[in-house]
Amino acid sequence: MRMLSSFRFWCVALVLLVGSVLLAPSTPSTWQTRVAHIETLVKCPSCDNLSVAQSTAASSLAVRAQITSMVRAGDSDTQVFTAIERAYGPTVLLTPPAGGLTTLLWVGPVALLLVAAVIVARLRRR
Amino acid sequence: MRRRAIALTALVLVVLTVGFTALLATRPPIDATAVHSPLLGKVAPEFSGTSLTGGTVSLQHERGNIVILNFWASWCAPCKQESPNLTSFAWSQRNNHVKIVGVVYNDTVASARSFERYYGALYPSITDPQGSIAFHYGVTAPPTTFVIDRTGRVAATLVGPATQGQLQAIVSRL
Amino acid sequence: MILSWIGRIGLYIGFLSAVFGVVNQLLVARRGRRSYALPAALASLLGIVVAVGAMQTALVTHNFSLAYVAENNATFTPLLYSITGMWSALEGSLLLWSLILALLVVAVVVYYRRQRDDEVVSYATMVLFIVAGFFLLLMVGPADPFLLNPSHVLQGAGPNALLQDNPLVAIHPPLLYSGFVGFTVPFAFAMAMLLSGRVHEQWPIEQRRWTVLAWGSLSVGIVLGSWWSYQVLGWGGFWGWDPVENAALLPWLTATAYIHSVVVQDRRGLFRVWNLSLAVGTFSLTVLGTFFTRSGVLQSVHAFSSSTLGPVLIGFFGLSLVSGLGLIAWRGDELRTAVGVDSPLSREGIFVMNNVLFVGFAFVVLLGTVFPLLYQAINGVQVTVGTPYFAAVAGPGSIALLALMGLAPLVSWRRFDGPTIWRRARVTAWMCVASVVLLEVAGVRHYAVLLVVFLAVAAAGSALRTLANNVTAARRRNDLWSVLRSPSTAGMVVHLGVVILAVGIVVSSSYTSRTEVTLSANQRTVVDGHAITFHGFAKRTSTLESQTLVNVTVDGARLQPAITTFSGRSQAVGTPAISSNFFRDVYLTFDAVGQGGSTSGAQVQTNVPVGAVVLGVTVEPLLSWLWIGGLIVGLGSALTLGRRRSSDEATA
8 A cells, every 4th residue: 555655644643643542541540559659659668679569578568558548538649758758767768859969860861861962963964 | 073072071071980989989888777667666575585605685684774686697798797886886885784685587596606706796696596586576687776775665776787876876865 | 727728829829920911911012022911811710710619619518617608608508509609798709700700811812812912912911910910909808708717616607598599599690790701801902902092993893792792691690680589589570770780780781882882883983982982881880880789888688798898999990980081082083083973863873872872871870879879978868769760760761772773773874864764664663553553452551561562563673674684685695594694683683682571571560460369278269360279288398498388279370389497597588489471470479377377487467367378469461571582682692603794794
């Protein structure tokens, strides 16, 4: 088919495809999915590297219970993180608290991306 | 690429490397993290046991002293780092009613004895044959240290190799 | 006692030979003196072999007069784990590293023996001897493996329980170390080219085979490490972004960039600065890795602990990187080329993007790994940088690299030729769209999965297309087997392996489900479409361990998750059981028992009836694709041994 060899036609198909993906109804966020998500961002207090979602240690179960009760009580994600951090210390969050030096963690990749873009953009026959 | 561009990039990278190296070269070895264990503030679970050198140690007996309960194992790398710290601390606190008690975690008696002798520990360590002491204290990985105050309540929990400074800070608060 | 002295003498011989080698090779390069590289290399190897022999003898005979043996071995340690005990702790791991390095130095010296008077070869050999000498110096000095045990003991500590029940301990570290050590060679020759000024020569291209082998070794080593974690650690995970894991990933990233970038140097003489920098960077990162693992400065399950080696190792890292960069800056003039890259969407342009992405990726992983140290130095507070951060940066990075993998075989050298690219891409492009449509119809909604599958089909399509072209060309030559020697075959096979790995990672991560089920005897339940039946308990005892097993059938397959207690030790270790097939892994852990079950060593839960068991069930789709992909990557790397040079053949 002639159309299949057309790049433009394929682009249209691609745009339609992306549209269908983005516009598809997303599964509503229940409290369970919120809890599951938060659990992946909190470290098990007595383990080396695991999130509370992965660990079955006693301290981990305690944190999970706290998260669940706070989410069901209607607290926002930020409130949950703040409470947990207050109870267990800043190391319990798997990402450092926002602000200050932590912006370097996120600015770093962006800056590198810009440098990369500059390097690539300067590739032209002189 | 022009010569200047190469030299400039190299210079920037050299500066970064030197800074990075200096930062990492001056880092102290990891120390323990104070964690919020469910036991905090509660009465510490009773225990008693036979020490590796033969005596008996029990928590009841130490009421009135500050007890530093340290779970360790001979195969645990940070425990090797920690052992001299605990010994130094035990020595410095010998007249201050602070007692250090070790608990062997998931280890053979022979290896534990060997470790104790090798590192010259100045405090007794008891065996925990059924792992019940570790279970009641919720220990999942050595080294884990509990600081028990004079009334028998858990004042602090440290996970990881404790340093003298950390223990000193906690003890002076009690 | 004697063994200790034999070992030490071996180390001294090794070290002094290396020092002699450094001086000798320097004189060969500068003064044209006679090269004694081979005797020096052999002597150094001999010294290390003697030291390793002494250590192995002590381990196998359970000789506890050596402190290292007392700390890592016991009378009941089986032979295999006595042997592998050599590298289960710091000082011994340096022995393994030095052994592999010494073998490599001998190999390089023998390979280049006809050119031993060549300035580049002698400078390179000098650098190799310097590195070898450094690691030997560590063992002669602060990290002495042959320290005597001050107390006379009848029993040793034995290796860590987690290290003595899996034969992978015999394969994973040696493979990793072979990879790390292998990158000393490109570094040595890069430094040699810079020192001699002969930066326009083709040494990296000629050595490509060995660099790819080192890379393949490292890749398979990393995947094996993931497989090991997965089998043993109990939550179905395989990568934790732990500092030591990252330490292995960093040189892998720059090494991958290097082996691709060298292709451009071969074809068009470009990217010399990139390649020299990548060679220097990769080696420096392997040294940095030894720092993370051995300095005791970062918290890690994999770390050996020591505080004296840290500054020395990081100093060596700084020294190698700064001297490499300094030399590159010094030789800047000679590194200019008359031609450049003509378009971002030419083959060369794609390779630039590739370099930039891999190096950027490495920078970001490094940033995340040392950030807690930086934070503590400035703010005095301890923080954690864990999986969420690394996944957030690794995800987009990997997706971009996957896209490049699909694009690169399609674009032309030297120019952007849209119609040609489309002509080559057409079939694959429609298959990408079709695959995503199929997935959407099947109900797949995760953006990550859809995007990765789209790009994976693209990358696989490009790779298969190239392989098909190679097969056609081979047929035309009437020699089908020669397809294995085509320059691009090995690379495309590796790409296919990577694609399979990528799909496995994204699908298993997006669709993992974790539940806990409580089952009484002979009770059956269904989790996620998988039938799980509990048949009862069993006990198994051996000299090393005693186990309480749970007999379970999952979809008809028999599994036995267990709790294992090692001889004499009190606590128990959970031993997961996995039912694995092409489509999914079902991962079972023995979590708890009901009342009255305390003899099993498992946790007792009082709300669970007597005789019942609590099982952790994790279902991970397509997880086996990680190991399949890893295997194919390894095979592809091995294929590079038969590769013809691309200058011998006209490529599409």
